[in-house]
Amino acid sequence: MIDEILSRASKVAEAAEVFQVNTTETPVTFETNRLKQIMSRQSRSIALRLVRQGKLGFATASGKVKAADLVGRAAEVAEFGASAHFDFPGSYSTSGANVYSPNTEQTPQDTMVAIGQGLIDAVVRHTPELKCDARVVKGVVEINIANSRGSQAAYKKSIFHVEIEGTLIRGTDMLFVGDEDIAVQPAADYKRLAQTAIDDLENAKTNTTMPTGFLPAIFTPHGAASAFIAALSSAFSGRVVLQGASPLGHRKGEKVFDESVSLWDDSTIPLQPSSRPWDDEGTPAQKTPLIANGIVGSFLYDLQTAGIAKARSTGNGSRAMGGMPAPMATALVMSTGKASLEDMLRGMDEGLLIEQLMGAEQGNVLGGDFSGNVLLGFRVERGKIVGRVKDTMVAGNVYDLLRSGVVLGKDARWVYGHLSIPHIFVPRLSVSGKG
Amino acid sequence: MIEKDIRDRLAPILSSNKDKAEYIEIRLEESESTRIMYRGREVEDVARSSAVGGNVRALVKGGWGFVSFNDFGRINEWMSLAISQATHVGKEKSLFTSLPPVTDRVLADRAKKDPDTVPLAEKKALLDQYNEAIWSIPGIQTSIIAYGDGRKQVFFANSEGSFIEQNRKDVNLRVAAVARKDSEVQQAGLSLGSKGDFSKIEGLHDEIRKMAKLAVDLLSAPKIKGGEYTVVLDPVLAGVFVHEAFGHLSESDFLYENPQLKEVMTLGRRFGGKHLNIVDGAAIPGLRGSYKYDDEGTPARRTYLIKEGVLVGRLHSRETAAKMGEPPSGNARAIDYRFPPIVRMTNTIIEPGKASLEDILSDIQEGVYVKNWYGGTTSMEMFTFSAGEAYMVRKGKIAEPIRPVTLTGNVFSTLQNLDGIANDIDMNQGGGCGKGGQFPLPVSNGSPHIRIRSCLVGGR
Incomplete structure (x- = not known):
């Protein structure tokens, strides 16, 4: 045929x-x-x-x-x-x-x-x-x-x-x-x-509320996925960069994130479901540095966008639902740090541990903003989880939060089969609650 | 596909397997679609797709088997596989509402302008004009236009002897403008659809120019301070609100086997004031969520979910209806042949009240007026959805524009706080609903302007 x-x-x-x-x-x-x-x-x-x-x-x-x-x-x-x-x-x-x-x-x-x-x-x-x-x-x-x-x-x-x-x-x-x-x-x-x-x-046995204000927060790997990843995936898309709609498009080589933050797109890891020998256009898979010690590295390209941008395809041509190839992230892998979750909690006098945000991707993703209802999250007091928070919204911007004061955890895990990410501590997150 | 041939092929397969399961159905589909996509000044993707496929679903002792395929030639094999899967699963008594057999053929709605009769060149020319309309606004960084149309022919036959052919057409358009200044990026969008009428997406030039201007204006609009506000929703966003904040909770597959949830959703429970009436139904003609039979062959109905503030009904498949001892409502839908039908909304509406928009704004000292949708989702208890446009309300009047906002709340308390329903109504026919991996299902929703007290608003 x-x-x-x-x-x-x-x-x-x-x-x-x-x-x-x-x-x-x-x-x-x-x-x-x-x-x-x-x-x-x-x-x-x-x-x-x-x-x-x-x-x-x-x-x-x-x-x-x-x-x-x-x-x-x-x-x-x-x-x-x-x-x-x-x-x-x-x-x-x-x-x-x-x-x-x-x-x-x-x-x-x-x-x-x-x-x-x-x-x-x-x-x-x-x-x-x-x-x-x-x-x-x-x-x-x-x-x-x-x-x-x-x-x-x-x-x-x-x-x-x-x-x-x-x-x-x-x-x-x-x-x-x-x-x-x-x-x-x-x-x-x-x-x-x-x-x-x-x-x-266990952690959700009691319900509690959060006050409104700026508080430190820890994102679990799932929590980080729901808050940060939509914005980062779009910002590093060569297609979004070509359109001039990526806030990072003109900042290649600049230090935009904290130097502890590195991020790769990697479809070469054996036995990972988002790996592949070559992309959906036959370009060999590769490991592409997106953020190297806080500095903006490469963007992701397929053949067509690479041709327009006078770049080379990074092996990111993917066909979603049988459509035309378009540049998309494969597996995103974030660097890890030294802190354990216990270390992060210990230093927290009052704050929030976020496992799942709902609706965060409805915000101005292109601008890096997210704003979501805390579907599953816990109030932390003097280093201890004291209950599940309800009726709480958080809002932030990925470019503000992954800058100074951010702390990456030491243990990354795979989330949804295409993201390897640790716990992430941020010193100041906007929280709106009824408590 | 030709109706008589299909019928002659399916009838003997169903009758020879009928005794091996309590219920069997076969769905066969043929579809064609066209897509035109722009990013920036240039067209990015023009494509045509076609699909032929089908599925067999069998019920044995409460257990389901389901096989989807592209290769119709092996239908006997798929049938045996579905029955053996169901037999493997089933361990109790099947509960499934039986229905009298129906034989029917439903043609696509006659449209003012059938997209099949519009040459590709004309479709492209219209979209070119829309793209130019966006780029005519200074400050635009990029544009996105996604147009799609399609037709679908579905044959449904089951072991009860029903044989139904349904045809439908769909047109959808999403347009977005992105504005940028330094590191600030803002966007505004518009989403429209129709049950196969191309004329519904024509003549939008002014609206699109306005939308593009909004994206630019948003760059200089201030952000709202997060917190609780009285909010007034325009009909489009109120439609999304009723879909997310209440509609999903009335889908019985979520609660039919959960005693605690059934208690929460006891018929007769008060959810809102006497002015609140919510209805869902595919039998309301001409809307994007309309059809004559659902994907289990149940005739479409119109179901009151809330009447005068009290829970009076819910949405059912034949299985959830039988298990809850209620009549099936015709809400079992599958996005295509690759999926079994699940309980879905169709056209979901808040019925109009008596007040005018001015009335419901008049006693708000400081609040927020939100318009147009950007997205929405629900966890059943909590919902969140975001507006495309937002304005402060000051001393009863719509005042300065602000950055778009996200609204969130608890379904149960928010419906109690819905204290104003205007007398205007408008339907939102754009977008699509996602559930259980099935997205985007054509639905519509509608409402008049509504007012909600103490709604949690976050900056977007």
């Missing part, structure tokens, strides 16, 4: 590229503490990108595909498309991180059910009124790429995803606890996920 599409495309276009994805996925889902549904998803999609009279045309098809239709559609839209500022690669790299483990496919359905039920039982044993939903998913993705210059490559990726969310209702008070693990292969055990939920349940 790929060859037929390329050969037909060559008759109407100067250059063409086919990207094919076949996915098999088995999600096992639990509702209110018990097994509810087993699913199986098989999908096939094929995308054609071509350059016709210097302009880009793009078409995708899922399911039954007629090569002539796909080529016809891509050729038709090329008339109105953007000018192409790149050539398809003359060869594709064949090396790179391994992202496939046969253990994933070989995990029996019964084992998946046992993982989910075991996790739920462990947490419900701690708090019998808790109602848990859980998901255990195994999946395999096969990716093929080929272009009209004769380049061709393929790889396979496996994903094993486990998540649990418990809901505790007391009157109209709702508490949500949980954790997730997204990896290339199953972990030896998932006790860590149950422990996160249990720790949060």
Whole structure:
């Protein structure tokens, strides 16, 4: 099929590229503490990108595909498309991180059910009124790429995803606890996920409020993900930089963050789910420094934006939901510091520990602002967690907060499979509360 | 796909497997869509997509099996897999409202201007004009325009003997302008949609120019001091408010197996004042969340959720309805063939009251007037959503513009604090709703201007 599409495309276009994805996925889902549904998803999609009279045309098809239709559609839209500022690669790299483990496919359905039920039982044993939903998913993705210059490559990726969310209702008070693990292969055990939920349940036994004002705060890795990452991902996108909409676009080489802060985009780490041997355009994966000791390093590019910016693709061309490639972060990895969470808490006379913000990404993300409701967070007094805060909003700006006084924790962890980040202490965060 | 062929293929498969499960359904879909995307002065992406796919869902002893596929040729294999999965899961009694079989064919709404009849060149020309309208405003740093249209044909057949074909079309447009001065970046946006009527997104040039000017003006607008304020919401934002702050809580899949939550949501519980009426329904014609049958073949209805301030109804699938002993409401929806249907909103509306906008503003000494939406989300108990525009209210009048704000609160106390409902109403047809990984589902919401006391406002 790929060859037929390329050969037909060559008759109407100067250059063409086919990207094919076949996915098999088995999600096992639990509702209110018990097994509810087993699913199986098989999908096939094929995308054609071509350059016709210097302009880009793009078409995708899922399911039954007629090569002539796909080529016809891509050729038709090329008339109105953007000018192409790149050539398809003359060869594709064949090396790179391994992202496939046969253990994933070989995990029996019964084992998946046992993982989910075991996790739920462990947490419900701690708090019998808790109602848990859980998901255990195994999946395999096969990716093929080929272009009209004769380049061709393929790889396979496996994903094993486990998540649990418990809901505790007391009157109209709702508490949500949980954790997730997204990896290339199953972990030896998932006790860590149950422990996160249990720790949060312990810390949330009493509810409290926060006063309004500026207070020190600690973001847990999940909390930091919900506050900072949307803004940083967009600021380092080569596309946002090209549009002049990134506050960092004209500050390359300048010290914008505290010197303890470094950040990489890294798709080369073996057996990480956001790694890959090459990106969705066939450019080899790489480790790109975004922030080096507080100094703004590189931006992230795909072929087209790199062509316009007169830069080189950083291997960040990604196709979200079968769309055209666009520069996107793969795995973001932040530097770590020396402080443990206990050290950070010890120094805190009055403050806030934030595990989850809700709606923070609705703010002016481009400007680095975030403002969210503290969905799960704890009040700290004289170094001790004294209860879960309710009715509390926090607001801040990532460029202000990651500057002087910021302290990075020593233990980073993976969040959502694509972010490795430690606890982060900030000396002054705007808090609005009813207490 | 041709209706008769599909029917002839599906009927024997369903009848030969019918005894192996308590309920089986097959959905097949064919869809086509066009997307045009701009970032900055130039077009970035023009693309066409097509998909053919389907799924089988089976219920055995309360357990579900679900298989989605692109390869219809192996339908017998998918059917067996779904039944064996359900059998593996099921350990109790199935509770699922049965419905009389329906055979029907629903065509797409007849639109004033069908997007399929509009040449790509004309679509592109309109968007070029909109982009120029944004760039005509000094101080603009960049623009984003995302246009999409599509058509979808869905066949639904189940073991009860129903066979339903539904066709729908959708048009959506999001336009945003970004302004920058030094390190300050501000943006303003506009989001519109229709059930397949291209004319609804035409003639927006003035509105878009105004939007672009707003983005520039926001750079010099002051930030509000966070805290509690009396806020007045325009119909668009009030629509988002009713969707986030109450709508999601009425989706019964969240509570049907949770005794503590069922107690919180007991019918008859007072949520607000006597002036408060909230309704949801796909049977309200012509809106983006409208349809004739949901994705379990249940006919669409109109369901009062709150009547005179009291909880009177909720949204159901056939399973949640049976488990709670209530009639199904026709709210089981799936974004496409890759997902099983779950309980979703359709068109969610706060019904108009008697006051004018001036009335509900008149006794506010210092408050905030918020307009237009930027986003919203809920945890069921707490909600947060953000405005596209905000103004101070001083001595009963809308005063100076401020930076856009985020509003947050507790659903239960906020509805009690909703103390003013105006007599105007407007529908918000843009955007889409996300739940359980299914995004963006076409919904609409609507409301008159409303006023909320003691609402927590944060700077955006």
